[in-house]
Amino acid sequence: MEMQQNKGNRAIVIWLFTGVVMIIVQVLLGGITRLTGSGLSITEWKPILGALPPMNEAAWQDAFAKYQEIGQAKVINSHFTLADFKWIYFWEWLHRNWARLIGIVFAIPFIYFIVKKKIHRSMINPMIVLFLLGGLQGAIGWIMVKSGLNEENLYVSHIRLAIHFIAALGLLWYTLWFALKLSVPPQNITPAPAARKLSSWILGLLVIQLIYGAFMAGLHAALAANTWPDINGMWWPEGMFPTGKFWDAVTHNKITIHFIHRGIAYLLTLLIAIWFLKTARLPRLAGVRMLALLTVLLQVFLGVLVLLNTRTAIPLGFALAHQFTGMALLMVMVWGRFLTCA
Incomplete structure (x- = not known):
């Protein structure tokens, strides 16, 4: 990943290190989601409309009813009330929305830097790879969640969980290396x-x-x-x-x-x-x-x-x-x- 390093890269470096921090927070939110058993609380994948939580009592009851159909709810959390469900729903919702926010934080400045011609040609391909890795991470996350949305499994597959985790750390590694390339003098x-x-x-x-x-x-x-x-x-x-x-x-x-x-x-x-x-x-x-x-x-x-x-x-x-x-x-x-x- 060869690219030019100059003083004009300061804004780009800050942007990349902001991404590093946001990825760290996202992984920690994933840890909270896992340890609180919240990962299967949202049973649908709606990349756009899913940004909003249920907006009324009927919508909450519908989301709760869908959760109650899976094995985890029937075996482990059969005692859950709607209030209990809202608690685990919050962590999964926050985890997914933080991912959406990362996408926005990467995309909008990228467009701005392109328009203002602040990005050197050598940076374009690495940044495209960065976006692709981010999108792939979201897809892997949903594939992981789907492994637990049935009556047989009480949790998501630990193999898929590991893939999701390592993919996130791969994104972290790549972003950090990119930022170091632009910020550390030769x-x-x-x-x-x-x-x-x-x-x-x-x-x-x-x-x-x-x-x-x-x-x-x-x-x-x-x-x-x-x-x-x-x-x-x-x-x-x-x-x-x-x-x-x-x-x-x-x-x-x-x-x-x-x-x-x-x-x-x-x-x-x-x-x-x-x-x-x-x-x-x-x-x-x-x-x-x-x-x-x-x-x-x-x-x-x-x-x-x-x-x-x-x-x-x-x-x-x-x-x-x-x-x-x-x-x-x-x-x-x-x-x-x-x-x-x-």
């Missing part, structure tokens, strides 16, 4: 092949870890083991491969997913500590390397807090902090990777 970039290679491996492993974080959330796998540092009193928990099928265990078995998520966390901490040491002689990375080390340590600490405070439900505050720190770690490592580009 003299601030230090070619460091060894550090760059290690950071690439870390980012790859981090993506896998974030996928497993989505699996943990989608399957409520924290409820399967709320002890630390052991897992229900064991280091190699029982029932890891109940069917003997490896792929099925690592993608669907709660205790196996739990074990993998913890293990990758420890491995990431070790690799980031090594990266921290390897970049000690790169003065331009002084801030980002320290931030990476502190963030990964905080992320592990918050993960432990989530586990130790999980009883019958996953604690919302700790879980959101854990999710936010995971995103922060991704952004810090993307920043570190960027600063060591050739």
